[in-house]
Structures are given as structure tokens and as C-alpha cells.
Amino acid sequence: MATKHGPLPHLRPGELTLLDYAADDSRDVVTLSDQEALILQLANQLQEQQLEKALLESVPEPETSPPSSDELDKELAIAEREFLEARATYTVRRKAARTILMTDPILKAVHLKATTPPERALLRLVNRRDVLALAHENLASAHDQVLKQLSGLEVENLQINQENRELVQQLLELTKQDSSWREELKDAKLLSQLDQLEADFKTSKAKWETVKSIASAMVVASGLNWADDDKLQALVLDESDD
Incomplete structure (x- = not known):
């Protein structure tokens, strides 16, 4: 209306x-x-x-003598x-x-x-x-x-994004050892979607690694005793590719 x-x-x-x-x-x-x-x-x-x-x-x-x-x-x-x-x-x-x-x-x-x-x-x-x-x-x-x-939709969107990342990660884990199955796919639309998902995952992974590196550098440069803190130590020394 x-x-x-x-x-x-x-x-x-x-x-x-x-x-x-x-x-x-x-x-x-x-x-x-x-x-x-x-x-x-x-x-x-x-x-x-x-x-x-x-x-x-x-x-x-005012007083006559300075206080x-x-x-x-x-x-x-x-x-x-x-x-x-x-x-x-x-x-x-x-x-x-x-x-x-x-x-x-x-x-x-x-x-x-x-x-x-x-x-x-x-x-x-x-x-x-x-x-x-x-x-x-x-x-x-x-x-x-x-x-x-709006707050509920934002939370729902974050959950959906997290689920999508987990699904893409599972897909890559299942297919990284053997890519011959791609040759058997005949659906061009499905192949295009798969390529897009892989590209999105690589982009997201690159952004995550950049943010993680910046956070690690900030912790080291802050002067905090990060070696005695398990969470900070894991952040600084984390070299995994997940």
C-alpha cells in the first residue's frame, strides 16, 4: 500500500x-x-x-589572598x-x-x-x-x-553461509583424490555450477587466510604474551590449510 x-x-x-x-x-x-x-x-x-x-x-x-x-x-x-x-x-x-x-x-x-x-x-x-x-x-x-x-535474517544468512562452506569443503575432500568423475558429467549447467562453487571456495579461502595472517600479525605486534595463551598461540602458529 x-x-x-x-x-x-x-x-x-x-x-x-x-x-x-x-x-x-x-x-x-x-x-x-x-x-x-x-x-x-x-x-x-x-x-x-x-x-x-x-x-x-x-x-x-573572591577572596583577598590567593588560595x-x-x-x-x-x-x-x-x-x-x-x-x-x-x-x-x-x-x-x-x-x-x-x-x-x-x-x-x-x-x-x-x-x-x-x-x-x-x-x-x-x-x-x-x-x-x-x-x-x-x-x-x-x-x-x-x-x-x-x-x-532483520537480525533474525542476518543470523539465518550466516548459518546458511556456514553450511555452504562445509558442504563445499566436504565436496572437495571427496573429489580431490580422484577427478575422473568430472569427465562422466554431461550436464553443462551442473559443471558450470561446480566450477563456480570451486572458484567461490578458493576466493573465500584466500580471504580467510589473509584475515588470519593480519590477526596473527596484530597479536605478535601487540606485545601480548601470546605464548602462554592457548587460543592466541593457536592463532599465531596455525599453519593448517583448512
């Missing part, structure tokens, strides 16, 4: 509907008057000044703690004030008791917020499900 966002086959129909609801809508834009915009700007400036004031009040008065190194470390630790406390206090107060200021107009809008245009405009925005929260929750769940499926 496709929407205006493009084809998204991994999403269910209900999730696609929520995605459409979450799209930008010009009706959700609230136009503020010049006076309202000025009020918001002044409120932001006031909050910034209050934060600066709280931070300045948390700074201790020693130990005293300076202690004063720095105290100043840092006071700074964090002042910032945390300001943040809590700011959030509490915002919550109080937001609650009354939202309640009026939800219960259809709004008297001003901005309050009446909040109802649609509140509904939009709830839809976005629901869409986010469902899309996050779908994303997690896709990640789980």
Missing part, C-alpha cells in the same frame, strides 16, 4: 493512516499577533535573565556543585511555571470553554499532539519489529 509518503510495505494499513495524520497540515499553524509575539519574546528574555541571575548568585565572592592549590580545588568543587544546584532549581521552577501556564488554556480548549481565539485554536493542536504521540508509538513498535526481523 502506498501513501503520499511513498510505498512503505513494511507498515500495516493502520500505521500508514497514522503516518498520514502526522503529516504537516497548514490548518495547524497558529498565527500570533504582533503583541502576542512581543509578549513571548519578552518572556524568553526574562527567563534568560533569571537564569543568568541564578548563576551569578551561585558564584562565591592554595588544595583550597582552590575545594572551592572549584563547591562552585561546581552550587552551579548545578542553581541550574537544577531554575529548571524545575521554569518547568513548573510553564506547566501551570499551559494547563488552564488547555483545559478550557478541551472542555470547550475557551473564550479567546488562541485558546480555541489549542483544541486542534491538542488533538494533533495526541495523534502524533500515538503515531510515534506505533511507528516505533513497527521499527523495532523490522529490526528484530
Whole structure:
């Protein structure tokens, strides 16, 4: 199923509907008057000044004589703690004030008791917020499900590759002593597949030997006492052709 966002086959129909609801809508834009915009700007400036004031009040008065190194470390630790406390206090107060200021107009809008245009405009925005929260929750769940499926497929792919390598190895072990059987094969497609498997095996073996050599060199160059570690010793001294 496709929407205006493009084809998204991994999403269910209900999730696609929520995605459409979450799209930008010009009706959700609230136009503020010049006076309202000025009020918001002044409120932001006031909050910034209050934060600066709280931070300045948390700074201790300078001492007349320079402190020693130990005293300076202690004063720095105290100043840092006071700074964090002042910032945390300001943040809590700011959030509490915002919550109080937001609650009354939202309640009026939800219960259809709004008297001003901005309050009446909040109802649609509140509904939009709830839809976005629901869409986010469902899309996050779908994303997690896709990640789980991808992880399972990756594990399955690794298992299949391992089985293929083992089968090719068994085939080569069975046929390396006697290749006369190839002359009896008349199926060109089967011969082509066999040649491709042998070529793939040689390529994979070459890559494996390269990686093994690099790992062995890294262990030796690291300075580790690999001689006393059975696994590291096997990695460094392994000269098998398997």
C-alpha cells in the first residue's frame, strides 16, 4: 500500500493512516499577533535573565589572598556543585511555571470553554499532539519489529553461509583424490555450477587466510604474551590449510 509518503510495505494499513495524520497540515499553524509575539519574546528574555541571575548568585565572592592549590580545588568543587544546584532549581521552577501556564488554556480548549481565539485554536493542536504521540508509538513498535526481523535474517544468512562452506569443503575432500568423475558429467549447467562453487571456495579461502595472517600479525605486534595463551598461540602458529 502506498501513501503520499511513498510505498512503505513494511507498515500495516493502520500505521500508514497514522503516518498520514502526522503529516504537516497548514490548518495547524497558529498565527500570533504582533503583541502576542512581543509578549513571548519578552518572556524568553526574562527567563534568560533569571537564569543568568541564578548563576551569578551561585558564584562565591573572591577572596583577598590567593588560595592554595588544595583550597582552590575545594572551592572549584563547591562552585561546581552550587552551579548545578542553581541550574537544577531554575529548571524545575521554569518547568513548573510553564506547566501551570499551559494547563488552564488547555483545559478550557478541551472542555470547550475557551473564550479567546488562541485558546480555541489549542483544541486542534491538542488533538494533533495526541495523534502524533500515538503515531510515534506505533511507528516505533513497527521499527523495532523490522529490526528484530532483520537480525533474525542476518543470523539465518550466516548459518546458511556456514553450511555452504562445509558442504563445499566436504565436496572437495571427496573429489580431490580422484577427478575422473568430472569427465562422466554431461550436464553443462551442473559443471558450470561446480566450477563456480570451486572458484567461490578458493576466493573465500584466500580471504580467510589473509584475515588470519593480519590477526596473527596484530597479536605478535601487540606485545601480548601470546605464548602462554592457548587460543592466541593457536592463532599465531596455525599453519593448517583448512
